Amino acid sequence: MEYQRARLQYQFNKLRPIREGVYPQYGGNTEFELFSFFEICYHLKDWVKYSPEYSSxxxxxxxxxxxxxLRICADICNRLKHCKLTKKPRSKSELGIxxxxxxxxxxxxxxxxxESLDEAKIVTERGEECCFTLASECMAEWERYFKESGV
Incomplete structure (x- = not known):
């Protein structure tokens, strides 16, 4: 489980150079990295659910x-995985790309x-928002969850 949390932190750490326009010079695809972050972020819940040491x-x-x-994160993950949301969305709106x-x-x-990134936005239940701000909020939510759970 610690590996999965570290993996999420690693992917989150890649977003800062992308936002600052440094990352693309080393090769990379911004959309891929954003998707990877939200996918790893949402799927951390499976590790919480199914890891014996976190069963309590x-x-x-x-x-x-x-x-x-995290609701929006879940919908981003599922929207990009399936091309469209195949289940009832967790958030209150259909997400854009x-x-x-x-x-x-x-x-x-x-x-x-x-190549430098000028902006990265997505339309969510809260309107148009910055992908990087949303990613930071997701990280803060996971920290809150583990802190409240005593981990």
Whole structure:
């Protein structure tokens, strides 16, 4: 289970350089990294539910239902996994897809190009919001869950 929490933190740590426009110069796909974060973030609940050492923790499904950020995270994960939400959404709206805007700077030397991300948004039950802000809120919610559960 600690590995899964570390995996989520690792994926979250990748978002900062993406937001700052540093990550793309090392190769990478912003949409893929955002999706990976929300997928890992939502599926942490399965590790809580099915890990023997966490079997005494409170109802994780109820926690997610009561957390707007994790409800939205669940719908992002399921929307991208299935191309559309195949079950009743957890959040109160049909989600859009990631809306990414970037700027490419071309330098006058071979291989001299840098793509920087200007914005990454998604439409949720709360309106249009920044993907990075939502990711930070999801991380805070997981910390709250584990703290309240005494882990």
């Amino acid at each position: 923790l409170s109802n994780i499904e109820k926690f997610i239902e009561n957390s707007p950020a 990631f809306q990414l805007k970037s700027t490419t700077t071309i330098f006058p030397y071979p291989g001299g190009a840098l």
